[in-house]
Every structure is written in C-alpha cells, then in structure tokens.
Amino acid sequence: MNRIDHLFDRKKERVLSIYFTAGFPDLEDTLPIMQAIEDAGADIIEVGVPYSDPIADGPTIQESNMIALNNGMSLKKLFDQLKDMRKKVSLPVVLMGYLNPIIQYGMEEFCKKCQELGIDGLIVPDLPMQQYIDEYKEMFDRYGLRNTFLISPQTSEKRIKEIDDYSNGFIYMVSAHAITGAKSGISNEQIAYFERVKSMELKNPRLIGFGISDAETFSTASQYSNGAIIGSAFIKIIKNSKDLKNDIKSYIQSVIK
Amino acid sequence: MIRVDEKGFYGKFGGAYIPEMLHPNIEELRENYEKIIATEDFQKEFRALLKDYVGRPTPLYFASRLSEKHGAKIYLKREDLCHTGAHKVNNTVGQIILAKKLGKKRIIAETGAGQHGVATATVCALMGMECTVYMGALDIQRQRPNVERMKILGAKVVAATSGSQTLKDATNEAMRQWINNPVDTHYIIGSVVGPHPYPEMVARFQSVISEEIKWQLKEKEGTENPDLVIACVGGGSNAAGAFYHYYNTSQVRLVAAEAAGLGVNSGKSAATTALGTPGILHGSKTLLMQTEDGQVVEPHSISAGLDYPGIGPVHAHLFDIGRAEFVAVEDEDAMKAGIELSRLEGIIPAIETAHALHALNMIEYKKDDIIVINLSGRGDKDLDTYIKWGGY
CATH class of the missing domain: 3.40.50.1100 (Rossmann fold)
Incomplete structure (x- = not known):
C-alpha cells in the first residue's frame, strides 16, 4: 500500500509534513536530514528538488535552492543519494520540484525511478491540472505515485472540486495569497477560507502550508485540516545548524508537543 | 497557418505552466481579454492613445x-x-486600458533594458495607477537613466537580486509578487513570453x-x-x-x-x-x-x-x-x-x-x-x- 494512503488511513489529525531542499546546507546532508525528521516524530518528508527559477518560492527557499545547486545537486545526484533510502527511512516521502528539471530527465524515467526508490508522491507546483490529466496522470498511476495539487484562497469552489476529483494522496492548501515563507501568523480571513474548504467535505485529506512555523500556527492549521506543512521555517533551522540531528529533533518536537 | 490554438500553443510551444495560485488571474485574463479588446469602446480609446499620445x-x-x-x-x-x-509603449497602452476595464488598481511589471519599465511607468502615470517595476540589480546599474525616468514618473523600482540579476530574475520576482497580490493587481508582461494568453495578447498589441x-x-x-x-x-x-x-x-x-x-x-x-x-x-x-x-x-x-x-x-x-x-x-x-x-x-x-x-x-x-x-x-x-x- 502507498505509504501516504496508509498514513491517512490511521492518522487523521495533526499530520506534520516537513519540507527541505535536497543538497542543503551541504550536498550530502539529504539522507541524514530525512532520518532526523523521521526520528523527531514528523509524519511526511517532502524532499525539494532544487531549481534555478522557483517562482512559487520566497527568499528562504530560493536561497536554499541556489546553495544546493552550487553544491552540485541535481536530480541524478538526488536519486543516487536516495538509492538505499528505504533501508533507513520508513515515512512517506514526497518529491517536490518544478516541471522543467523533471521533463529534461524524462517524465517516464523519472516516475519509474521514483517507484524503484520507494517514493510515494509528487508535488509539481507548475504542472497545471489539465496538462496532468492530458499527459501524465496515467503514468503517475502506473508507477504508484500520488499527485498533490495546490489550492489557494482564490481557487473557486468548482475548481477545488475538480482538483479533489483528480488528486490522490492529499491536497496542499496554500494558506494565503503568498509565495512560501511570506507571512507568519494566521488571520481571521485565512480561518474563514480554511472553514469554507473544510465544509466542502473533500475526499482527499488536506494539509495547510505556507506561513506555518511553530506549535501555535501548526495547532491552528490542524483544527481546520488534517495537519500542516512546514518549509521555510525548517530551512532556517537547518541553515545555521551545527548539530543537524539535535536541532531538527528539538525543533520538530517543539512544533508537535 | 501560424496562429495560437485554444490551449495557447503555437505548434509544440506555449501553454500555461503556472502555479495554481496564479490560475484565477490567468483565467480571468484569458476569458476576458479577447472580448474586451474587440469592443468598440476599447478600440476607440486604444487607437486614440496610439495616435495622440504615442x-x-x-x-x-x-x-x-x-x-x-x-x-x-x-x-x-x-x-x-x-x-x-521604443515600441514597448504600444503594449503597455493596450494592457493598461485592459487592466482598468478589469477593475485592477495596481500594476506590476518586469523590465530588462528599462524600456518596458519606463513604458509601464508612463501609462500608469497617465491613468493614475500605482506602479511597481522589478528590475535585475545588474540592469539597474547598466541602464541607470531608465531607472531615474521610472522614478520621476512615480513608479517604485525594486531590484531583483537573485540569479544573474537580469531580466529572467526580474520576471521571476514579478510573478512572485503577482502570486502575493492576485486580486487587485495586473501584471503587464513586456514581451511575448509568459503563460497563455500573454504571448498572443502582447503580439496583438504590437x-x-x-x-x-x-x-x-x-x-x-x-x-x-x-x-x-x-x-x-x-x-x-x-x-x-x-x-x-x-x-x-x-x-x-x-x-x-x-x-x-x-x-x-x-x-x-x-x-x-x-x-x-x-x-x-x-x-x-x-x-x-x-x-x-x-x-x-x-x-x-x-x-x-x-x-x-x-x-x-x-x-x-x-x-x-x-x-x-x-x-x-x-x-x-x-x-x-x-x-x-x-x-x-x-x-x-x-x-x-x-x-x-x-x-x-x-x-x-x-x-x-x-x-x-x-x-x-x-x-x-x-x-x-x-x-x-x-x-x-
């Protein structure tokens, strides 16, 4: 069974997904960071594939992408690093990356490799729904990969329903009109949006991301969804860390306490 | 025949590969731009400005x-x-009238040489709209006079400091700011690039x-x-x-x-x-x-x-x-x-x-x-x- 499906079968609340950029802060940190996230008690690991032009990301993730690329990270290198991943990591693993590096690698080859390594799902922020349905859905399904779409406060109800129909795994609710890491705290307007989507009773679990950074924002987001995603705040923790394992542990435990 | 198809492709090229956060903006534009620019009202204003202003x-x-x-x-x-x-103003005149008809209050733009930035700042001054132009930090240095012109015209010029600090990075930054301000803001792209319908829309104005x-x-x-x-x-x-x-x-x-x-x-x-x-x-x-x-x-x-x-x-x-x-x-x-x-x-x-x-x-x-x-x-x-x- 796909590990994402399995997770949401047994856990419906306070699911914590942690995003980080592969090859950051150092090239060979990828797998140790994944292990540390698992050991600290998070539920999903999102591995970011760095890209030169990440248009949905704010300064923190942009910078981590640049550093990772300068360190020599690439999709090929990442797949090398993740070769024996499933001997060490049992959590669901999602790759998050922009479309261009994936199509240069070759979409089918990419999906095949993901299946081989035990990757459970994909988030491709600039892959539009229609293109996914027309060109790639059959392939993702064939290789057992769950595909996560984003929705935002601007997404119409009609489109949210369509996205729900064509998604599997989970839906990524962008918390505000924002790129990653743009805002902190949760406003009343955002809560109205969370409630509106909650009342739609979608078939897919929902995780809220963008602007989640601590125990308070995680708990608030979790009241209106199945849990939340932390990215930029986590990148800041590992950026200056001298002891990745312990810093990751104390940060994640402070969020889920 | 060379023409754009319904999905925004010219042969193998084109389309709209955008984050979902931009989908409503792009849809709004795609659904409305052809209708609006076909109206007599639009054409009259556009033609008059091209003649007497440009x-x-x-x-x-x-x-x-x-x-x-x-x-x-x-x-x-x-x-x-x-x-x-430069020719850039043909497009900014068209897009600013369009933005007004779509009820937008703010304009953002990217610029390389600064010509598109100046043309955007100009029409924003003309229409009394707030204007922010993103420009690569390197380009700000090498096209200084245009930076000053934009400022005199009342626009805010923001340096894009990522990557090569040129046009590509200015465009990234403008797209990010559009994601951050999707409701009241129109993004005036200056070239025949970007997600559909921009390439065709800009080409038509030019x-x-x-x-x-x-x-x-x-x-x-x-x-x-x-x-x-x-x-x-x-x-x-x-x-x-x-x-x-x-x-x-x-x-x-x-x-x-x-x-x-x-x-x-x-x-x-x-x-x-x-x-x-x-x-x-x-x-x-x-x-x-x-x-x-x-x-x-x-x-x-x-x-x-x-x-x-x-x-x-x-x-x-x-x-x-x-x-x-x-x-x-x-x-x-x-x-x-x-x-x-x-x-x-x-x-x-x-x-x-x-x-x-x-x-x-x-x-x-x-x-x-x-x-x-x-x-x-x-x-x-x-x-x-x-x-x-x-x-x-």
Missing part, C-alpha cells in the same frame, strides 16, 4: 545612405520615435507595427509586402509586432537577430535558438538555454533587453518550422552596426536594435530587395555603453 503612425523611413552601403532598398520602421523611445508597414509600404513602393523584415529578438515583442501580419505571407522572409554575446559558443551568449532546447520558463514551453539537468543557464548580452535565456513561444515555433531565419549577432558587431547607423543616417539606435542592423551583414539578399528593419528603440539609454565601448 505618436503613431511611426514613419517608415527610406534610409538612402544605409541602402547604398548595403546594396538594397532599406526602410526603417521608426519605433524609436514612439513616446518613451501588431500595429506590421499593420502600418503594410499600408506605408504600399504608398511608397506599390506593394504591401517587402522581401524581408528584420527585427531583433530577446523575448521577441518587437519582432512579433513586425512579423505579425506577415506570418502567413510566405514570400516575405522573416529574419530574427538574437544576441550572441561574446560568441555563440563562448559561454557568454543569449542566442536561444542556437543554444536552446525545449523546456519550460516563465509559464510557457519554449526554447530555452539550460543545462542537461534542466537548470536555466544565465545568459549574457551587451544589451540588457536581449539578455534573456528563453524566447517567446511563437518565435520558437517560427524557428522550429523554418518560417523565420535566425542569426546570432555578437556584442562587438552590434556596437559597430549601431555606430554605422548613427554616422550614415543620424539615428543612434538602442543596442538591442543594433543587433537587427548587423543582420544585414549575415544574410543573403538581392540588390533590388526591399528590406524593412524594425528600428525598435533609440539609443539614449545606451550612451554609457556606447561611450565605454568607444569604437567611434
């Missing part, structure tokens, strides 16, 4: 000394005489260039069709405008001059069709300078307006099917061609435009051929570069 029609000037030098009948389409000094060439040439030469149309291509808006009404007239040769920088194979170039492979940048599938891993390569050109690693999807298509001929012009040759025009015709062209002028030395044509060169902009903004280069 100064259209721009002359089609027979350049006799340049013609004598190169051995052909060369006409210059004087877009450099547009208000603000198509006034070839619309005028047709009747002006008919008056002067008794034919609407020149033998060649030459234009420079970064993203490709002036070329799209100059080619638009000739796309499907196969006897008119279309020539696009890209920037080869220090040489196509020097590693310091922006010659996209020579070096690019299909990929996705700024929301459309197009030819793109990239590494094997799909990372976008940082381009180089002496002209900020051509310093872009991609090309509009329509041009990728024209290249793909062989409808347009592409030449790659090196920095040095472009500078010489700019000086040559200054000396022969008393017109100092923008360095972008100078690339199109050098194309005359790179292609074959016959002595009695009628050649129209789109003189997309004037060189005032480039005086620093001309002075430093000093080859005169």
Whole structure:
C-alpha cells in the first residue's frame, strides 16, 4: 500500500509534513536530514528538488535552492543519494520540484525511478491540472505515485472540486495569497477560507502550508485540516545548524508537543 | 497557418505552466481579454492613445545612405520615435486600458533594458495607477537613466537580486509578487513570453507595427509586402509586432537577430535558438538555454533587453518550422552596426536594435530587395555603453 494512503488511513489529525531542499546546507546532508525528521516524530518528508527559477518560492527557499545547486545537486545526484533510502527511512516521502528539471530527465524515467526508490508522491507546483490529466496522470498511476495539487484562497469552489476529483494522496492548501515563507501568523480571513474548504467535505485529506512555523500556527492549521506543512521555517533551522540531528529533533518536537 | 490554438500553443510551444495560485488571474485574463479588446469602446480609446499620445503612425523611413552601403532598398520602421523611445509603449497602452476595464488598481511589471519599465511607468502615470517595476540589480546599474525616468514618473523600482540579476530574475520576482497580490493587481508582461494568453495578447498589441508597414509600404513602393523584415529578438515583442501580419505571407522572409554575446559558443551568449532546447520558463514551453539537468543557464548580452535565456513561444515555433531565419549577432558587431547607423543616417539606435542592423551583414539578399528593419528603440539609454565601448 502507498505509504501516504496508509498514513491517512490511521492518522487523521495533526499530520506534520516537513519540507527541505535536497543538497542543503551541504550536498550530502539529504539522507541524514530525512532520518532526523523521521526520528523527531514528523509524519511526511517532502524532499525539494532544487531549481534555478522557483517562482512559487520566497527568499528562504530560493536561497536554499541556489546553495544546493552550487553544491552540485541535481536530480541524478538526488536519486543516487536516495538509492538505499528505504533501508533507513520508513515515512512517506514526497518529491517536490518544478516541471522543467523533471521533463529534461524524462517524465517516464523519472516516475519509474521514483517507484524503484520507494517514493510515494509528487508535488509539481507548475504542472497545471489539465496538462496532468492530458499527459501524465496515467503514468503517475502506473508507477504508484500520488499527485498533490495546490489550492489557494482564490481557487473557486468548482475548481477545488475538480482538483479533489483528480488528486490522490492529499491536497496542499496554500494558506494565503503568498509565495512560501511570506507571512507568519494566521488571520481571521485565512480561518474563514480554511472553514469554507473544510465544509466542502473533500475526499482527499488536506494539509495547510505556507506561513506555518511553530506549535501555535501548526495547532491552528490542524483544527481546520488534517495537519500542516512546514518549509521555510525548517530551512532556517537547518541553515545555521551545527548539530543537524539535535536541532531538527528539538525543533520538530517543539512544533508537535 | 501560424496562429495560437485554444490551449495557447503555437505548434509544440506555449501553454500555461503556472502555479495554481496564479490560475484565477490567468483565467480571468484569458476569458476576458479577447472580448474586451474587440469592443468598440476599447478600440476607440486604444487607437486614440496610439495616435495622440504615442505618436503613431511611426514613419517608415527610406534610409538612402544605409541602402547604398548595403546594396538594397532599406526602410526603417521608426519605433524609436514612439513616446518613451521604443515600441514597448504600444503594449503597455493596450494592457493598461485592459487592466482598468478589469477593475485592477495596481500594476506590476518586469523590465530588462528599462524600456518596458519606463513604458509601464508612463501609462500608469497617465491613468493614475500605482506602479511597481522589478528590475535585475545588474540592469539597474547598466541602464541607470531608465531607472531615474521610472522614478520621476512615480513608479517604485525594486531590484531583483537573485540569479544573474537580469531580466529572467526580474520576471521571476514579478510573478512572485503577482502570486502575493492576485486580486487587485495586473501584471503587464513586456514581451511575448509568459503563460497563455500573454504571448498572443502582447503580439496583438504590437501588431500595429506590421499593420502600418503594410499600408506605408504600399504608398511608397506599390506593394504591401517587402522581401524581408528584420527585427531583433530577446523575448521577441518587437519582432512579433513586425512579423505579425506577415506570418502567413510566405514570400516575405522573416529574419530574427538574437544576441550572441561574446560568441555563440563562448559561454557568454543569449542566442536561444542556437543554444536552446525545449523546456519550460516563465509559464510557457519554449526554447530555452539550460543545462542537461534542466537548470536555466544565465545568459549574457551587451544589451540588457536581449539578455534573456528563453524566447517567446511563437518565435520558437517560427524557428522550429523554418518560417523565420535566425542569426546570432555578437556584442562587438552590434556596437559597430549601431555606430554605422548613427554616422550614415543620424539615428543612434538602442543596442538591442543594433543587433537587427548587423543582420544585414549575415544574410543573403538581392540588390533590388526591399528590406524593412524594425528600428525598435533609440539609443539614449545606451550612451554609457556606447561611450565605454568607444569604437567611434
């Protein structure tokens, strides 16, 4: 069974997904960071594939992408690093990356490799729904990969329903009109949006991301969804860390306490 | 037939590869722009501003000394005489009227050489709209006069400090800001790039260039069709405008001059069709300078307006099917061609435009051929570069 499906079968609340950029802060940190996230008690690991032009990301993730690329990270290198991943990591693993590096690698080859390594799902922020349905859905399904779409406060109800129909795994609710890491705290307007989507009773679990950074924002987001995603705040923790394992542990435990 | 299909593709290139957060904005634009620009109301306002504010029609000037030098009948389409000094204003006038009709309150834009930024700041002043322009930090240095012009016009200029700090990064930053302000803001893209419907919309606003060439040439030469149309291509808006009404007239040769920088194979170039492979940048599938891993390569050109690693999807298509001929012009040759025009015709062209002028030395044509060169902009903004280069 796909590990994402399995997770949401047994856990419906306070699911914590942690995003980080592969090859950051150092090239060979990828797998140790994944292990540390698992050991600290998070539920999903999102591995970011760095890209030169990440248009949905704010300064923190942009910078981590640049550093990772300068360190020599690439999709090929990442797949090398993740070769024996499933001997060490049992959590669901999602790759998050922009479309261009994936199509240069070759979409089918990419999906095949993901299946081989035990990757459970994909988030491709600039892959539009229609293109996914027309060109790639059959392939993702064939290789057992769950595909996560984003929705935002601007997404119409009609489109949210369509996205729900064509998604599997989970839906990524962008918390505000924002790129990653743009805002902190949760406003009343955002809560109205969370409630509106909650009342739609979608078939897919929902995780809220963008602007989640601590125990308070995680708990608030979790009241209106199945849990939340932390990215930029986590990148800041590992950026200056001298002891990745312990810093990751104390940060994640402070969020889920 | 060369035309955009329903999904926004020109052959294999185009589309709208955008984060879901931008979907409502792009949909709003796609659903409304054709309807709005087809109304009499819009056309009346657009045409009146092009005439009385921009100064259209721009002359089609027979350049006799340049013609004598190169051995052909060369006409210059004087877009450099547009208000603000380049063709860019044709598009910003169109988009600002559109933005108003869509009820938007704020305008954002990206700029490379600063011409599009100035043209945007200008129409925002005209319409009383708030304006923020994103510009690469490197471009802010090398196009200082245009930065000052934008500020005088009341626009805020924000430096894009990521990546190569040029046009590509300014475009990334403008897209991010649009994601952050999707409701009240319209993004005026300055070239025929970006997600559908931008490439076609911008081309249509610029198509006034070839619309005028047709009747002006008919008056002067008794034919609407020149033998060649030459234009420079970064993203490709002036070329799209100059080619638009000739796309499907196969006897008119279309020539696009890209920037080869220090040489196509020097590693310091922006010659996209020579070096690019299909990929996705700024929301459309197009030819793109990239590494094997799909990372976008940082381009180089002496002209900020051509310093872009991609090309509009329509041009990728024209290249793909062989409808347009592409030449790659090196920095040095472009500078010489700019000086040559200054000396022969008393017109100092923008360095972008100078690339199109050098194309005359790179292609074959016959002595009695009628050649129209789109003189997309004037060189005032480039005086620093001309002075430093000093080859005169």
